[in-house]
Amino acid sequence: MLAALAAAAIGSARGEAAKGKPNILFLLSDDQSYPYLGAYGSKSVRTPNLDRLAGQGMRFDSMFVTCPQCVPSRASLMTGRSPVSVRMVRFTSPLPADVVGLPDLLRKEAGYFTGVGGRTYHLDGPPAQGDRGAPVTNDVIERYNLRDFKNRVDYMEKGGPARWKTYGDHLTAFLDAAPKEKPWFFWLGYNDPHHPWNTVGKQGAVDPAKVEVPGDMPDLPGVREDLAKYAGEVEHLDDDVQSVLDVLQARGLADDTLVVFMGDNGMAFPLGKGALHDRGIRVPLLVRWPGVVAPGTATGDLVSGEDFAPTLLEAVGVAPPKSMSGRSYLKLLRGEPYEKRAHIFAERGPHGGDGGMKPDVSAATFDLARCVRSDRYKLIYNCTPHQPYGPVDSQKGPAWQAILQAHREGKLAPKFERAYFTNPRPTYELYDLQSDPDEMNNLAGKPEVAEAENKLKAALTEKMILDWDFLPLPVR
Structure with missing residues (x-):
C-alpha cells in the first residue's frame, strides 16, 4: 500500500x-x-x-x-x-x-x-x-x-x-x-x-x-x-x-x-x-x-x-x-x-574511421555528395563520382554478393546495371519521384525537366552557401 x-x-x-x-x-x-x-x-x-x-x-x-x-x-x-x-x-x-x-x-x-x-x-x-x-x-x-x-x-x-x-x-x-x-x-x-x-x-x-x-x-x-x-x-x-x-x-x-x-x-x-x-x-x-x-x-x-x-x-x-x-x-x-x-537537403561524406585514403577506395568508404528533394523531384549532386559504388557495412553479405555474382554473369537487368555499376557515376542525378519512386531513371540533362532541374540546383546552391559548404556549388 x-x-x-x-x-x-x-x-x-x-x-x-x-x-x-x-x-x-x-x-x-x-x-x-x-x-x-x-x-x-x-x-x-x-x-x-x-x-x-x-x-x-x-x-x-x-x-x-x-x-x-x-x-x-x-x-x-x-x-x-x-x-x-x-x-x-x-x-x-x-x-x-x-x-x-x-x-x-x-x-x-x-x-x-x-x-x-x-x-x-x-x-x-x-x-x-x-x-x-x-x-x-x-x-x-x-x-x-x-x-x-x-x-x-x-x-x-x-x-x-x-x-x-x-x-x-x-x-x-x-x-x-x-x-x-x-x-x-x-x-x-x-x-x-x-x-x-x-x-x-x-x-x-x-x-x-x-x-x-x-x-x-x-x-x-x-x-x-x-x-x-x-x-x-x-x-x-x-x-x-x-x-x-x-x-x-x-x-x-x-x-x-x-x-x-x-x-x-x-x-x-x-x-x-x-x-x-x-x-x-x-x-x-x-x-x-x-x-x-x-x-x-x-x-x-x-x-x-x-x-x-x-x-x-x-x-x-x-x-x-x-x-x-x-x-x-x-x-x-x-x-x-x-x-x-x-525542400529537404542531405549530405554524404566519409564513412567510418580515418586512416588515410587508399587507391582503390570505394564510395562505401569515401564519397562527397549533396542532395535536395521536393515533393516530386530529387537532385543528387555527386562530387566524387569516380569511386565505384558499394553498400555501407553489408558488402560481404548475401544480398550484395548475389548482386555482384549476377553482374559478373551478365544476368542483371539493365536498370540494376545502371544503378550499381555505372562508373564513373553521373555528376547529377534527377528523379521524378511521382513516376519513378524507386529512383532508377536518371532524367538529368533532359530538356523536358530542365526547369525542375534548374530550380533544384538553385535551391541546393543557396543551402550550400548559407551552410558555408566546402564543395563546389552546382551553379554560379
Missing part, C-alpha cells in the same frame, strides 16, 4: 512539473528505413507495438534525415543545423563545444533534467578505449579536451550490456536518477536494426519468401535472405520499444510525456545507408503527445532532421536560436495551419 502511494506521489509530482513542459522520451533506432513498420503498410515486418504507438499519435510519411550516416545525422538532430554547418561530416569529429545543442538549451532555458543512454550517441569522436584503435586522433581529442557531450547533459549512462536485461531498464535507471520536481529529456538509442542482423523478435524468424523486394533491388535469393534478417531485427526492436513504454506507463508518466520514435538513417542495403536515395535518408517518425497530438493522424509534409531540435524547443516554450536552420513543425503536431517545407 505504501509503495503504491509513493509511486502515485512520484507520478503526481512529475505530472505537475510537466504541465506546460512535457517530459520528452526520444527513442532512436539505428539504420531503419521507411517503410519498415506495419504502420507504413510494410508486409515484410510485424511491428504491433510501434504500430500501436503510431495509432496513438502522428505518423510522419516524409521524414528525411540530413545524412545517410549515423554521426552527421545525429549531429543535426541535436543542433537543428546541417552536418556541414556544424563541422560534423567526418565520423571522428566530436561535436564542437561552441555549437549550441538541444540538451544544452533544454537544461539551461527550460529547467530540464537531461540524459542519454543505450547505444552510443556518436557525438564525442571515436571511442576513447577499445580495439578499434584511433590512438593519434584520441590523443589530440584528449589533449585539447574536445569530448564535450558530458557537459551538455546531467545524466550519462554507465555500465556495460550485462547491466541491462531489457531496454526498459535503461529508462528505469534514468528515472531513478531524475529529480522529482523537474521535467526530463531522455535520449535512448537502440542497436537494432544495425548490421550485422542477428536478432529476431518474439514472433520468430521472418520467412525470406514472404518479404517484399523493393523495385530497385533484383529479386535474388541472397537479397531475400538479407531482407528477412533485417525484418527480424526490426521486429526485435519492436519488442524493445514496448519494454520502455511499459516502464513509462507503470511509472504513471505516459500522459505527461512527449514520445518521439524515429530512425537515425537508412538500412545498410544497396542504395540505402551511405546513399542519398530515399532508402538512405527517409526514416520512420512517430510522435505521441497526449492532449496535444490527435491520435491516428498522419502527414505527408516534408520534414527534415534539422527540424527536430527547433520543434522540441518550441514545444517547451523556448525560442530556437537564430543559428538553427531547421524549422519547427510544432503547429503541424497541434493540427494548426503552418507553412510547410518546399
Whole structure:
C-alpha cells in the first residue's frame, strides 16, 4: 500500500512539473528505413507495438534525415543545423563545444533534467578505449579536451550490456536518477536494426519468401535472405520499444510525456545507408503527445532532421536560436495551419574511421555528395563520382554478393546495371519521384525537366552557401 502511494506521489509530482513542459522520451533506432513498420503498410515486418504507438499519435510519411550516416545525422538532430554547418561530416569529429545543442538549451532555458543512454550517441569522436584503435586522433581529442557531450547533459549512462536485461531498464535507471520536481529529456538509442542482423523478435524468424523486394533491388535469393534478417531485427526492436513504454506507463508518466520514435538513417542495403536515395535518408517518425497530438493522424509534409531540435524547443516554450536552420513543425503536431517545407537537403561524406585514403577506395568508404528533394523531384549532386559504388557495412553479405555474382554473369537487368555499376557515376542525378519512386531513371540533362532541374540546383546552391559548404556549388 505504501509503495503504491509513493509511486502515485512520484507520478503526481512529475505530472505537475510537466504541465506546460512535457517530459520528452526520444527513442532512436539505428539504420531503419521507411517503410519498415506495419504502420507504413510494410508486409515484410510485424511491428504491433510501434504500430500501436503510431495509432496513438502522428505518423510522419516524409521524414528525411540530413545524412545517410549515423554521426552527421545525429549531429543535426541535436543542433537543428546541417552536418556541414556544424563541422560534423567526418565520423571522428566530436561535436564542437561552441555549437549550441538541444540538451544544452533544454537544461539551461527550460529547467530540464537531461540524459542519454543505450547505444552510443556518436557525438564525442571515436571511442576513447577499445580495439578499434584511433590512438593519434584520441590523443589530440584528449589533449585539447574536445569530448564535450558530458557537459551538455546531467545524466550519462554507465555500465556495460550485462547491466541491462531489457531496454526498459535503461529508462528505469534514468528515472531513478531524475529529480522529482523537474521535467526530463531522455535520449535512448537502440542497436537494432544495425548490421550485422542477428536478432529476431518474439514472433520468430521472418520467412525470406514472404518479404517484399523493393523495385530497385533484383529479386535474388541472397537479397531475400538479407531482407528477412533485417525484418527480424526490426521486429526485435519492436519488442524493445514496448519494454520502455511499459516502464513509462507503470511509472504513471505516459500522459505527461512527449514520445518521439524515429530512425537515425537508412538500412545498410544497396542504395540505402551511405546513399542519398530515399532508402538512405527517409526514416520512420512517430510522435505521441497526449492532449496535444490527435491520435491516428498522419502527414505527408516534408520534414527534415534539422527540424527536430527547433520543434522540441518550441514545444517547451523556448525560442530556437537564430543559428538553427531547421524549422519547427510544432503547429503541424497541434493540427494548426503552418507553412510547410518546399525542400529537404542531405549530405554524404566519409564513412567510418580515418586512416588515410587508399587507391582503390570505394564510395562505401569515401564519397562527397549533396542532395535536395521536393515533393516530386530529387537532385543528387555527386562530387566524387569516380569511386565505384558499394553498400555501407553489408558488402560481404548475401544480398550484395548475389548482386555482384549476377553482374559478373551478365544476368542483371539493365536498370540494376545502371544503378550499381555505372562508373564513373553521373555528376547529377534527377528523379521524378511521382513516376519513378524507386529512383532508377536518371532524367538529368533532359530538356523536358530542365526547369525542375534548374530550380533544384538553385535551391541546393543557396543551402550550400548559407551552410558555408566546402564543395563546389552546382551553379554560379
